Amino acid sequence: MSEVKKVVLAYSGGLDTSVIAKWLQDQYQCEVVTFTADIGQGEEVEPARAKAHALGIKEVFIEDLREEFARDFVFPMFRANAVYEGEYLLGTSIARPLIAKRLVEIAEATGADAISHGATGKGNDQVRFELGAYGLKPDVKVIAPWREWDLLSREKLMAYVDEHNIPVEQKKGNKSPYSMDANLLHISYEGNSLEDPWTEAEAEMWRWSVSPEQAPDQATELVLTYKNGDITEIDGKPMSPATVMEYLNKVGGENGIGRADLVENRYVGMKSRGCYETPAGTIMLKAHRAMESITLDREAAHLKDELMPRYAKLIYNGYWWSPEREMLQAMIDISQKHVEGKVRLKLYKGNVIISGRASDKSLFDEKIATFDDDGGAYDQKDAEGFIKLNALRLRLGAKQK
Missing domain, CATH: 3.90.1260.10 (Argininosuccinate synthetase, chain A, domain 2)
Known part of the structure; x- marks a missing residue:
């Protein structure tokens, strides 16, 4: 712990990360830098500045990353038609590599020794944050409080808040239980x-x-x-x-x-x-x-569909910055020309x-696709040989049976 003099914390301004900010100061006796990103969550992020200052934090980074998030992460992913397990459109997964990237960049800019996040030890986000950070800065030190502390219930967190006079907004009324x-x-x-x-x-x-x-x-x-x-x-x-x-x-x-x-x-x-x-x-x-x-093209489209589950799994599991995801992305981007x-x-x-x-680049040819007379654009007699050649192995197999 004595090796850590400064840490950059992914900070939302909520209960968990406010407790983490104070806990880092106490347990590691280090300076804390906070980073809050606006990636379109629909909530005002600026109040996090005052909350961070109230915790004694001097360096506070609040950034609008909506365009970078959409342009450099979401849009490339949708060129691949990525869906995890047939249903999930990877909304949380795709945001984590951007946050990891900025944590590492801010750590380098401020001379910090480590980064920290508020993900729990049961979820995917801890993996995504940390794989992303290691993929960009191999020697980065990561502090994950939920894997270290004993504040594993809401009651213990609130007791810690009271004990240390942590300024946390107590939302009442329509606060979601989820x-x-x-x-x-x-x-x-x-x-x-x-x-x-x-x-x-x-x-x-x-x-x-x-x-x-x-x-x-x-x-x-x-x-x-x-x-x-x-x-x-x-x-x-x-x-x-x-x-x-x-x-x-x-x-x-x-x-x-x-x-x-x-x-x-x-x-x-x-x-x-x-x-x-x-x-x-x-x-x-x-x-x-x-x-x-x-x-x-048909075969290009089918190849994309075959590779898509692997691509989606890479993003879900936190491998956005991996060489295999970058290889797949290069292929996908070429296909979109x-x-x-x-x-x-x-x-x-x-x-x-x-x-x-x-589209002016359409491969759909009405002359060929029509059910009416195509004027010789497609010779239907050619289909007979095509079918027989493709049936050859099936006919041989049937004789064997």
Whole structure:
């Protein structure tokens, strides 16, 4: 402990990280630097500054990382159509490598000896933060208080708060009983009644979306413009990556888009039940696949689909900064060279309905695909030899049987 003179803490300003800030000062007798990131969680981050100063912290970093998060992390991930275990759109997972990156950069800029986070020893986030940090700074020292201290209950945390006069805002009234995490891509809910997989999530829990049953009876139509696999315009209006996501979250939530209730397999070995709202991500996934359907070669598209589960697993498990993820990303990005054009879709009562797609780089040839006379563009007699050659091994196998 005596080797640590200064530590950079990922600080939200909430109960846990406020306790951690004080605990680090006491246990390690070190200076604490706080880092608070705005990645679109929808809550004001500036109050964290006053809370940090009240804890005696002199160096306080508060940064708006929404554009970097959307541009350099979310958009590249959606070029891959990444989904973990068939359902999870990786909302929490994709935010951790950016936070790890800034923790390391701030540690280097301030001369800190270590970084620290508030993730528990049961979850995925401890793995993601630390793998990300080690991938960027091999000799970094990481302090994870939840794996060291004995404050393992809310009662002990509150007792520590009282004992050390830690300034923590005591929220009352509409405070959610769930453990929640939010950013531009999603909001997640865990704990409380959700720990029973049979118990239905309470209607009052959802924050970003109306239920599909309560969504408008009239569909909302959008036209998304793509360039190199990324959305650049909505309804003809140029938008930055973060603005795209903010707008799609709004209209998606209004139409009941993006709710998910699932049990996932955590990297540490246990199963966990969580609920998610991912309006923008749900729309982006469906629309991107529609854009690829006319602009991406068949075998390239199929290869992407085969590799996607591996890519998604790498992100879920915290390997964003790994060489294998970077290799896959390079392949994915090359595949997006001609993924451009427009996708028209409707949002209606929880559904994303594709109603049209068009591109100057389209591989769809109406002359060949038509059921009418194609004027000789496709010789149907060629299909006979194609079928017989592909059937050869099946016919030989049948004779053997």
